[in-house]
Amino acid sequence: MAGEKITSRAADYSQWYLDIVNRAGLAENSSVRGCMVIKPHGYAIWERMQRALDRMFKDTGHVNAYFPLFIPKSYLAKEEQMAEGFAKECAVVTHYRLKAIPGKGVEVDPEARLEEELIVRPTSETIIWNTYKNWIQSYRDLPLLVNQWANVVRWEMRTRLFLRTAEFLWQEGHTAHATAADAEEETRRMLGVYRDFAENWMAMPVLCGPKSEGQKFPGAEYTLCIEAMMQDKKALQAGTSHYLGQNFSKAFDVRFQNQQGQLEHAYATSWGVSTRLIGGLIMTHSDDQGLVAPPRLAPVQVVICPMGKEASEREASTRAARELAGRLRELPREDFFDYEPVAVRVDEDFHNSPGFRFNEWELKGVPVRVEIGPKDVAQNACVLARRDMPGKEGKQMGIPLDAAPGKVIALLKEIQAALFAKAKAFRDANIHEVNSWDEFTKKLEEPGGFLMAHWDGTRETEDRISELAKATIRCIPDGGDTAPGKCVLTGNPSARRVVFAKAY
């Protein structure tokens, strides 16, 4: 395996993705259908994502809590749209005891059947709003701004590592407010947080806006989303923020005394992002050499490779490498790195050739590689290589070791910005205005991308387009062209253009 080339994007995009996930050690399928094992290098990306998002949630006034994994079956039926949308592919717990049969393994104890089956949460609106009933009495208890980091299960039939798995990790915010206006403001605020995170941490540009009626969350009044474009020009829904109105407070009878002394149902939002973001990160930046991770979320931000043939050379370069690593780790903590020390690794694997070692670190997506060979040691210098520009053009030679820590930090920041700029240029170059059905179907296939098209606003037409062209409405983009026109399929009047695309 090691040293083998990964499939190129041009040859087979799907296989390229799986090769990166596999070869960079990010995740693998487990023996449990549809459930993945998130391997250390992949989980480290998730940890950085969690940390940055969690800080943003707290900075906007939210606190974390934890609610049960299991939901009584009857709860799922309480909110009608929810029942239809989620009471489908769920893991159902029916028993609570096993018996060990000596020599024969274990069996489910038929005596230990639950009175009411429990559902492994596919999302937690129901159990949380059932709990909020006891937490909310008065307008003084509002707003209630709670987030949960958790695992959820949706029994997906076709799974794909990170992008669609039966079990995945996510955060789900569930807030309660005294007025519709407050809740709608929160829905927008959290979309803004997701956009900020996607763009400034993941370096992944996103379009923002409401989903169409057909694509909204079951149980929501409306859903806002961030949509990103992958390198195959398909869309990835990367985060959603839902305005739930009073749907759940009515289903679970959560009323509060408002400032006028009247009982009123509370107004709700929910919002979430998941380990799917790791798939988005991979597909936004990576290349045919492997993973490209944006510096702020890279598990290893800097790798230092000492080199040399003779023992004395190796000793000297290793000494210089360790010293530099130490100096990098001791730099003052800064916001850009989430107040964590810079993540530096010294690669002392002299068993393999420098070329092999460089390839392995490129595969793993490390943004900056520092090379220190015997000639560098002699000059008290090093070479800096950037992952986003493999080869000579991305190399800076003869950097004095004294100046290296500052240069490395500057380079990490530069790479973060360059990745965003590159992804944005790619995305922008692949947004096309189309004005006829013929143009729609042709451009969707070649060159592909996001199509800005008029749509008559009906669910029927939306479904029809999805059937005919496999394209869905990704969002009604904020800041997009709002001039009216004619629907690309039916010719009926259209209020404005929306974004269509093939999607993950």
Place this chain on the structure above:
Amino acid sequence: MAGEKITSRAADYSQWYLDIVNRAGLAENSSVRGCMVIKPHGYAIWERMQRALDRMFKDTGHVNAYFPLFIPKSYLAKEEQMAEGFAKECAVVTHYRLKAIPGKGVEVDPEARLEEELIVRPTSETIIWNTYKNWIQSYRDLPLLVNQWANVVRWEMRTRLFLRTAEFLWQEGHTAHATAADAEEETRRMLGVYRDFAENWMAMPVLCGPKSEGQKFPGAEYTLCIEAMMQDKKALQAGTSHYLGQNFSKAFDVRFQNQQGQLEHAYATSWGVSTRLIGGLIMTHSDDQGLVAPPRLAPVQVVICPMGKEASEREASTRAARELAGRLRELPREDFFDYEPVAVRVDEDFHNSPGFRFNEWELKGVPVRVEIGPKDVAQNACVLARRDMPGKEGKQMGIPLDAAPGKVIALLKEIQAALFAKAKAFRDANIHEVNSWDEFTKKLEEPGGFLMAHWDGTRETEDRISELAKATIRCIPDGGDTAPGKCVLTGNPSARRVVFAKAY
């Protein structure tokens, strides 16, 4: 509820505990049997625990990963002791689909029955070692030092918030090594990490040592543990570190090529602590006024209460409070606070009396309260009150506002040390040497505590003592009295004294 006194420890220790959990907003029972809701103030303690432990795990070379929630039923049967120990009270998933019946709720789809039932993980040795089979080929792949933060489910019949719940949160380390010596060293190392965390973060003194054969983890060669004493003098097992030998590598056929080129089964450890620690923290330090949280793990470390009757007084004291809060938050980040800003809250709730407000913050366990009234404002000063010494003796008056940040930090450190010293003095005063069965049973009831007693080393006697006196062997304490003697029950020869106690 608010303002009502909590039950005193003397009146009803169990109720006192539940009152604190409830009134400090730490957790509550959910509508799902045995599953708790961890409320924001309780979850914030867990977040601080996670953060500190996670750093210690990483500093000892571990990485995090994530394995599936579900375990195929047959896996539980693969390791014999494991099957007997864990294949009991487990949540069993049998179906993967529901049907919404319009107007009638949802039903489990009988067509969607799993071929093999899935067990919600009670612990992950089996699924992880099944995965390690593919990760471990050569001694170069070892050691494999992996930790997982996760939820687990054990269908406990008698539950108690934090201490014993059907679902709980924990971390589980699962490591693989090339030699028994390496794995045993790791088992010890992680016990040391737990001890360090318990003592230096939770301010909770612990005894360390092996469990007896009767109390070890099913599937382990031996189990090391940390044991703490609660204020009712009962023992709480606070963390365990297991040496698993080759039991799991044999059950899942995980072999590697050793340095001599031979195939060998890997050596394993596992170790874990859980949300149970929150129960331990509460019961170690709290008093009849409410929660007492050690400063390093307190969700709010400092509360500043501006006071005043007139609007102008309130304005002036609030301004001073906010300024002080700002200065505290901007102090250089330090190791003692895990490089987080000091957690300060300004309480501007002038609707309630100062006495009421102070009581509420005492209930919530905030280590330091800063009071700023009109007289303080006039003198550019404030009052510092420490939670671990309620009343006048814990107050420092007339602290100049300029000097307050430094004084507050020093006080937080002082309180951390004082809580540990107090808990240790209490624990040490309640360890008794007993030399006869009569003395054993009497001292166990009055005064109670940990009994250092001789035991003949047999499982039979251990079980007998547990039956007769409801006391179990907590551990064979490191550094304890190792002189031989006679078993307190049977009079048979005993190799050394062990610790008996009633336990949670």
